[in-house]
Amino acid sequence: MNSAGASALSQGCAGCEVCGLVVRLPVPAGAASCPRCGERLHGRRPASIERTWALTIAALLLYIPANLLPVMTTNTPLGAVSDTIMQGVVELWSPTSWPLAIVVFVASVTIPLGKLIALAYLLLTVQRGSVRSNEQRVRLYRLLKFIGRWSMLDVFVDTFVVALIQLQPLMWVEPGAGVIYFAAVVVVTMVAVNSFDPRLIWDLPQQEKQAHG
Ligand SMILES: [Zn+2]
Numbered sequence: 001m002n003s004a005g006a007s008a009l010s011q012g013c014a015g016c017e018v019c020g021l022v023v024r025l026p027v028p029a030g031a032a033s034c035p036r037c038g039e040r041l042h043g044r045r046p047a048s049i050e051r052t053w054a055l056t057i058a059a060l061l062l063y064i065p066a067n068l069l070p071v072m073t074t075n076t077p078l079g080a081v082s083d084t085i086m087q088g089v090v091e092l093w094s095p096t097s098w099p100l101a102i103v104v105f106v107a108s109v110t111i112p113l114g115k116l117i118a119l120a121y122l123l124l125t126v127q128r129g130s131v132r133s134n135e136q137r138v139r140l141y142r143l144l145k146f147i148g149r150w151s152m153l154d155v156f157v158d159t160f161v162v163a164l165i166q167l168q169p170l171m172w173v174e175p176g177a178g179v180i181y182f183a184a185v186v187v188v189t190m191v192a193v194n195s196f197d198p199r200l201i202w203d204l205p206q207q208e209k210q211a212h213g
Contacts, residue, residue, distance in 0.1 A: 008045040016041060046118050048197040049123060055192035056119045062184045063112060070176035080102050087198060100160075107153045112185050118144055119198055126200045132195060134201055141198045148193055151186040 008022060015022050016034040023041055026032050032041045070082035083091065086107050092101035118140055125137060181198055 007199070007204075009199070009203075014041050014043045021143070042197075044199060044203075045195070045197040048195060048200060050129060052119065052192050052196040053123055055188055056116055056123070056197060059112075059185050059188040059192060060116050061193070062181050062188060063116070064179050066112075066181035066185050067109070069178035071178035071182065072176055073174045075172050075174065082176055085182075108182065111147065111151075112182075112189065115189050115193070117145060117146055119189070119196065122196060122201070129204065131204060137201050138198060141193075141196070144193045146167060148190045151190060 009025075013022050013024050014032075016037060016039050018039040019034060021034055021036045023032070023034060025043060033040055067085055069084065071085050071088060073080050073082045084105070085145065089105045089109075092098070092104060094101075112178060122137060122141060123151050151155040
């Protein structure tokens with residue numbers, strides 16, 4: 001038993017993920033639903049690790065075109081210039097607009113990648129049956145869920161930047177294909193975070209489970 005005590009699953013119970021009611025699972029394990037709200041009960045969400053891995057890798061693959069393809073094309077009477085997100089950050093970097101460059105860099109480049117690294121870390125530690133720093137890993141998971149709500153911040157920032165550029169006469173901005181991939185990274189990452197079952201963090205490694213019966 002670890003510092004958190006025995007898990008509900010090791011005692012044949014599961015908490016309803018919708019209303020929180022703790023229910024004894026039928027033996028042998030079969031389909032069960034919550035007597036209070038009717039939600040399907042799972043000791044652990046089925047194939048949570050596999051699904052979360054698949055979505056994390058998909059988001060990581062989408063992150064590549066998101067950064068390599070132009071996110072905006074700036075049209076002037078002299079011609080059109082297409083910029084990727086990093087080129088945009090470099091162009092924004094000036095004595096007056098450097099804070100905006102940092103916000104765009106953090107919101108569009110650092111946070112999406114950081115979320116994927118954090119998800120991979122949670123998956124790897126769960127697969128290795130780690131029992132260390134469980135509280136910190138749960139906090140990390142909660143942080144991922146919290147950031148998910150603010151994921152469209154980079155879209156907001158980019159719109160803001162476009163609005164600033166539009167203020168100049170004879171100049172207009174069009175979104176590039178990179179924006180679609182950025183949106184896909186955000187959505188796929190949110191689905192990945194939701195498919196991860198945080199209860200897995202508290203599960204003991206296989207050998208210990210047997211030792212404790
Ligand atoms: Zn319920």
